[in-house]
Amino acid sequence: MPKTTEQTLRRALEANGQRFTEQRAAVFRFLASTDVHPTAEQVFSTVREELPGISLATVYKSLETLVGCGLALKLTFGDDSARYDGRTEPHHHARCVSCGAVQDVMDDIEPPEVEGLGQTVDGFQITGYRLELSGYCPQCARGRKAAVGPR
Numbered sequence: 001m002p003k004t005t006e007q008t009l010r011r012a013l014e015a016n017g018q019r020f021t022e023q024r025a026a027v028f029r030f031l032a033s034t035d036v037h038p039t040a041e042q043v044f045s046t047v048r049e050e051l052p053g054i055s056l057a058t059v060y061k062s063l064e065t066l067v068g069c070g071l072a073l074k075l076t077f078g079d080d081s082a083r084y085d086g087r088t089e090p091h092h093h094a095r096c097v098s099c100g101a102v103q104d105v106m107d108d109i110e111p112p113e114v115e116g117l118g119q120t121v122d123g124f125q126i127t128g129y130r131l132e133l134s135g136y137c138p139q140c141a142r143g144r145k146a147a148v149g150p151r
């Protein structure tokens with residue numbers, strides 16, 4: 001991995017009292033290289049190609065450590081298993097209701113209602129919000145059109 005990425009990882013781990021390990025580095029590297037928002041199982045199947053000895057339990061623990069150090073985000077969707085995101089700056093997600101794919105929403109969507117909320121709502125101090133859009137990913141949208149067929 002590029003030296004700066006490794007330094008970022010080392011520094012963040014050490015700042016949180018965690019050791020730098022090859023397993024954590026491999027998990028971090030994969031998360032930083034993909035935007036598919038993989039599940040722990042998907043991380044496992046990729047990382048084990050590089051580190052055949054790694055276990056799913058170690059991948060889980062590594063993911064949780066990265067999340068705890070602010071190096072990754074854990075996304076949970078009510079009905080689904082958790083997904084992990086190497087992109088930690090605030091951004092929104094769109095989830096496909098057909099295949100479950102999760103993708104980043106690059107457009108700067110700021111619903112006016114949320115912007116107008118101000119600092120405290122019903123006594124609750126607001127520090128941020130997440131928007132989850134749902135619909136059909138490009139692939140599934142194409143499939144739906146094909147299923148409808150030409151008129």
Ligand SMILES: [Zn+2]
Nearest residue numbers: 096099137140
């Ligand atoms: Zn889809």
Ligand SMILES: [Zn+2]
Nearest residue numbers: 085087103104
């Ligand atoms: Zn994301």
